[in-house]
Amino acid sequence: xxxxxxxxxxxxxxxxxxxxxxxxxxxxxxxxxxxxxxxxxxxxxxxxxxxxxxxxxxxxxxxxxxxxxxxxxxxxxxxxxxxxxxxxxxxxxxxxxxxxxxxxxxxxxxxxxxxxxxxxxxxxxxxxxxxxxxxxxxxxxxxxxxxxxxxxxxxxxxxxxxxxxxxxxxxxxxxxxxxxxxxxxxxxxxxxxxxxx
Amino acid sequence: xxxxxxxxxxxxxxxxxxxxxxxxxxxxxxxxxxxxxxxxxxxxxxxxxxxxxxxxxxxxxxxxxxxxxxxxxxxxxxxxxxxxxxxxxxxxxxxxxxxxxxxxxxxxxxxxxxxxxxxxxxxxxxxxxxxxxxxxxxxxxxxxxxxxxxxxxxxxxxxxxxxxxxxxxxxxxxxxxxxxxxxxxxxxxxxxxxxxxxxxxxxxxxxxxxxxxxxxxxxxxxxxxxxxxxxxxxxxxxxxxxxxxxxxxxxxxxxxxxxxxxxxxxxxxxxxxxxxxxxxxxxxxxxxxxxxxxxxxxxxxxxxxxxxxxxxxxxxxxxxxxxxxxxxxxxxxxxxxxxxxxxxxxxxxxxxxxxxxxxxxxxxxxxxxxxxxxxxxxxxxxxxxxxxxxxxxxxxxxxxxxxxxxxxxxxxxxxxxxxxxxxxxxxxxxxxxxxxxxxxxxxxxxxxxxxxxxxxxxxxxxxxxxxxxxxxxxxxxxx
Numbered sequence: 001x002x003x004x005x006x007x008x009x010x011x012x013x014x015x016x017x018x019x020x021x022x023x024x025x026x027x028x029x030x031x032x033x034x035x036x037x038x039x040x041x042x043x044x045x046x047x048x049x050x051x052x053x054x055x056x057x058x059x060x061x062x063x064x065x066x067x068x069x070x071x072x073x074x075x076x077x078x079x080x081x082x083x084x085x086x087x088x089x090x091x092x093x094x095x096x097x098x099x100x101x102x103x104x105x106x107x108x109x110x111x112x113x114x115x116x117x118x119x120x121x122x123x124x125x126x127x128x129x130x131x132x133x134x135x136x137x138x139x140x141x142x143x144x145x146x147x148x149x150x151x152x153x154x155x156x157x158x159x160x161x162x163x164x165x166x167x168x169x170x171x172x173x174x175x176x177x178x179x180x181x182x183x184x185x186x187x188x189x190x191x192x193x194x195x196x197x
Numbered sequence: 198x199x200x201x202x203x204x205x206x207x208x209x210x211x212x213x214x215x216x217x218x219x220x221x222x223x224x225x226x227x228x229x230x231x232x233x234x235x236x237x238x239x240x241x242x243x244x245x246x247x248x249x250x251x252x253x254x255x256x257x258x259x260x261x262x263x264x265x266x267x268x269x270x271x272x273x274x275x276x277x278x279x280x281x282x283x284x285x286x287x288x289x290x291x292x293x294x295x296x297x298x299x300x301x302x303x304x305x306x307x308x309x310x311x312x313x314x315x316x317x318x319x320x321x322x323x324x325x326x327x328x329x330x331x332x333x334x335x336x337x338x339x340x341x342x343x344x345x346x347x348x349x350x351x352x353x354x355x356x357x358x359x360x361x362x363x364x365x366x367x368x369x370x371x372x373x374x375x376x377x378x379x380x381x382x383x384x385x386x387x388x389x390x391x392x393x394x395x396x397x398x399x400x401x402x403x404x405x406x407x408x409x410x411x412x413x414x415x416x417x418x419x420x421x422x423x424x425x426x427x428x429x430x431x432x433x434x435x436x437x438x439x440x441x442x443x444x445x446x447x448x449x450x451x452x453x454x455x456x457x458x459x460x461x462x463x464x465x466x467x468x469x470x471x472x473x474x475x476x477x478x479x480x481x482x483x484x485x486x487x488x489x490x491x492x493x494x495x496x497x498x499x500x501x502x503x504x505x506x507x508x509x510x511x512x513x514x515x516x517x518x519x520x521x522x523x524x525x526x527x528x529x530x531x532x533x534x535x536x537x538x539x540x541x542x543x544x545x546x547x548x549x550x551x552x553x554x555x556x557x558x559x560x561x562x563x564x565x566x567x568x569x570x571x572x573x574x575x576x577x578x579x580x581x582x583x584x585x586x587x588x589x590x591x592x593x594x595x596x597x598x599x600x601x602x603x604x605x606x607x608x609x610x611x612x613x614x615x616x617x618x619x620x621x622x623x624x625x626x627x628x629x630x631x632x633x634x635x636x637x638x639x640x641x642x643x644x645x646x647x648x649x650x651x652x653x654x655x656x657x658x659x660x661x662x663x664x665x666x667x668x669x670x671x672x673x674x675x676x
């Protein structure tokens with residue numbers, strides 16, 4: 001498994017400043033899809049996942065001012081996972097409450113999908129890796145053209161040669177390599193930037 | 198400009214890709230690259246993606262080509278509206294999302310001008326506000342006065358040098374006398390693999406813990422088998438709210454069947470759903486000596502560990518245990534509840550402080566001070582505290598009455614504005630909440646007037662309910 005960076009401590013520090021709208025926006029961009037995606041993969045419908053995401057972020061917004069972040073005590077995402085897991089447990093408990101009277105087989109099935117703690121943590125870690133990678137790609141993608149992005153993806157991931165990619169994209173071979181290098185460097189920087197000091 | 202006759206060195210290509218080549222030379226490189234398959238092969242090798250990035254890309258694919266879930270887009274728009282943790286979001290009108298009832302989500306609610314908010318408050322809300330205000334004043338008064346709570350209880354047991362147990366502690370476990378041995382290094386407890394009885398063995402308090410507390414336990418895990426089943430072998434500090442463990446919490450150093458060596462926490466209660474909770478954490482560790490700590494502040498219990506006798510504590514879990522008295526407090530060695538497991542450990546020290554915690558101990562990671570405080574030192578004059586409470590309540594009532602009188606007068610003298618539909622002024626003209634029943638569970642609900650025609654979530658069953666339009670609202674919106 002890839003050796004993954006921790007949450008940026010600087011972002012968490014900035015979140016404590018109520019005037020720092022940019023920090024909150026970055027935080028939402030990075031973590032909201034993580035929470036929502038995890039909830040969906042736990043079997044929640046989109047509306048329920050949306051509600052759960054909002055509850056989690058309300059809890060984070062309420063607690064972040066008191067959060068004295070110390071990386072030695074664990075990654076921020078683990079703390080966030082604790083919050084998500086509790087909200088999820090509450091939601092499932094509420095579902096269980098309702099199912100007692102309803103006998104709804106689908107809901108029973110949903111309740112049986114509760115993962116063991118280890119599996120749940122592993123699922124969260126995977127979801128985090130995927131989210132961080134997607135976030136980095138989104139940041140780069142919005143600054144480059146489609147052909148530039150494809151230059152990177154085809155040569156670096158799909159295994160095409162520079163010449164093949166250049167022919168299909170209508171670019172010079174050197175331009176393909178240059179675009180690929182720039183994007184790769186930027187992606188690595190972004191992933192690195194999420195690392196704590 | 199002519200192409201190179203000879204292939205540029207790899208370093209030259211590296212400079213080009215690092216944009217370190219002057220623009221006037223770029224064309225030369227480009228033309229060479231177009232025609233030189235050797236250089237293309239070299240660059241194909243140089244430009245491999247790197248392990249981490251390549252693995253991620255292979256696992257997750259190109260995320261930029263995946264359409265975003267429209268519900269997620271809505272969620273993010275809504276969360277962006279909050280702008281920052283210290284600010285309230287703007288109105289959510291126009292959003293497709295269900296609007297939460299204000300009391301369900303206090304941090305995410307609509308804003309308005311100060312005057313508008315005051316005018317929209319209903320009478321029960323005013324009373325609730327008064328209660329909150331009164332409590333706030335009481336808390337302020339309490340902060341200014343000595344705390345009004347049970348006197349502190351302290352137990353500082355050092356198990357080293359064969360010291361006997363304090364009267365407030367007793368051995369725990371049916372065969373505890375046989376399996377424990379006082380040594381210079383601590384209270385040695387050896388659970389043999391052939392043991393038939395699998396009770397935990399150690400010490401427990403002879404009193405109940407009340408209010409806030411800090412329990413710190415130092416141990417040494419000499420050896421422990423890795424069990425094949427059960428919760429694990431090792432040393433644990435645990436508390437419960439009754440002998441049947443209706444509500445239970447533990448932090449311990451374990452060898453677990455699945456995870457192996459490390460710290461583990463567990464918390465559960467047997468409340469009926471939806472308040473029933475079970476949670477657990479595990480953190481790998483190999484150190485044989487360490488400390489365990491449970492800290493309760495209010496209703497929150499924190500689980501902390503330290504890797505050595507002197508190391509700083511770190512929190513590994515937190516749970517809402519409530520503020521009930523805890524008659525079960527045990528520092529014990531456990532054998533995972535099954536035969537065939539050897540556990541050999543020493544209890545080195547147990548410190549318990551409950552009741553009025555000094556400020557320095559409210560910090561979850563603060564070490565326990567060595568000096569003992571005399572019991573009751575935090576107690577103050579009950580009469581003075583009572584007087585403070587009466588003053589606070591009187592002030593709260595007077596202030597609340599004034600605010601309510603002012604609001605009533607303002608409502609009586611302010612004419613209804615002729616506002617257009619959906620304007621905030623129009624909303625201010627309809628301050629009374631709308632009462633209606635949930636179609637799914639029949640719970641009586643109230644929503645602010647401006648939510649008429651929108652859906653809210655029922656606080657009982659969670660279903661979406663349409664807030665009905667009253668005649669007054671229809672008239673106001675159509676005017």
